[in-house]
Amino acid sequence: DTGVSQDPRHKITKRGQNVTFRCDPISEHNRLYWYRQTLGQGPEFLTYFQNEAQLEKSRLLSDRFSAERPKGSFSTLEIQRTEQGDSAMYLCASSRDLNYGYTFGSGTRLTVV
């Protein structure tokens, strides 16, 4: 059990550029989640996968955001045409099922300049 891995740890990008983040969940976990956290706030839910199926999306996930989980393994979160308001910590988590709770990764800190 190597934990949930996220890459990169930090990303600085110019406004208008596209960025992509990667998350590798714990191998036996079929559930994968993306959250966003801004300074001084708790994490907010973005989207959830069970295996390769994206089962729930928050209204926070605008058309500029897209997430995938091909083959039910790693997941990517892409943000197109980044805006300064996208600056946040993007957190990935995985879970075996509801009885076991979540395990979070270390997050990707995005700064849009």
Added chain:
Amino acid sequence: KQEVTQIPAALSVPEGENLVLNCSFTDSAIYNLQWFRQDPGKGLTSLLLIQSSQREQTSGRLNASLDKSSGRSTLYIAASQPGDSATYLCAVQGGSEKLVFGKGTKLTVNP
């Protein structure tokens, strides 16, 4: 809509003190409640998970209780240490898969 509130927002205590962090939620129809720790600029570390049928969970110096009917949970930290300094987040899971978080309590333990 589920809302989670954590009180206090910040807490500063001397080393060795016992302390209680509070979490309240508006919808008592939860599946479980989880307490996390977050160090500055880092991800979340799970501390304790309480299922809706349970009243409390313990891990080392940490004890979390759950009163689902009143919509409250407390995290008790015994004999606090400077290494306990962090932000503590409470999150509830209801009918859907997502967690709803509070804003956290920032704890500082002074040597």
